[in-house]
Amino acid sequence: MFTPRPIGFVQSTYKDTAAIPKGLGAKHEAEGVLEILREFEPGLADIDGFSHLYVLWVFDRADGFDLTTTPPTDNRPHGVFATRFMRRPNPIGLTVVELLRRERGSLYVRGVDMLDGTPILDIKPYLSSIPPEQLRRGWLAEAEKRKDDPKPDQ
Ligand SMILES: C[S@@+](CC[C@H](N)C(=O)[O-])C[C@H]1O[C@@H](n2cnc3c(N)ncnc32)[C@H](O)[C@@H]1O
Numbered sequence: 001m002f003t004p005r006p007i008g009f010v011q012s013t014y015k016d017t018a019a020i021p022k023g024l025g026a027k028h029e030a031e032g033v034l035e036i037l038r039e040f041e042p043g044l045a046d047i048d049g050f051s052h053l054y055v056l057w058v059f060d061r062a063d064g065f066d067l068t069t070t071p072p073t074d075n076r077p078h079g080v081f082a083t084r085f086m087r088r089p090n091p092i093g094l095t096v097v098e099l100l101r102r103e104r105g106s107l108y109v110r111g112v113d114m115l116d117g118t119p120i121l122d123i124k125p126y127l128s129s130i131p132p133e134q135l136r137r138g139w140l141a142e143a144e145k146r147k148d149d150p151k152p153d154q
Pocket of ligand 1: 018021061
């Protein structure tokens with residue numbers, strides 16, 4: 001294994017988890033800045049051409065973990081690895097952001113769902129090769145359907 005170390009930190013307007021949109025239909029359109037540490041800046045060469053990035057980061061303000069959770073998108077419990085819950089055995093977050101522009105080590109992005117000061121572990125270009133018709137959305141699709149089509153006992 002290896003000892004992870006931050007390559008930078010997120011600048012976000014979110015100081016408090018309550019401010020971050022949650023639940024079915026939540027949209028993540030907040031803008032923020034990925035501030036990459038000077039020593040890692042050369043690693044950003046040629047990133048400008050990508051419209052979207054994967055950001056791997058640390059849930060540094062989550063304590064411990066649960067193996068099942070009832071997420072804000074459903075009223076039923078699910079295994080933690082079938083959710084994006086923050087209290088996980090390895091507290092690693094993954095967010096896809098839109099790259100708006102870069103100024104040296106500062107990546108201006110849209111779509112942050114991280115708290116201000118969140119440590120960044122890695123950044124990779126987002127390249128999705130899975131056709132939409134092959135994607136299955138598991139329990140989330142069922143929860144969305146129940147919401148759109150509620151039965152009297154739900
Ligand atoms: C459900 S998680 C999803 C995060 C990421 N998109 C993922 O899928 O891994 C998003 C929530 O994590 C929480 N969060 C954001 N930054 C955090 C941090 N640095 N430490 C702990 N919790 C954080 C907020 O409550 C936010 O609503």
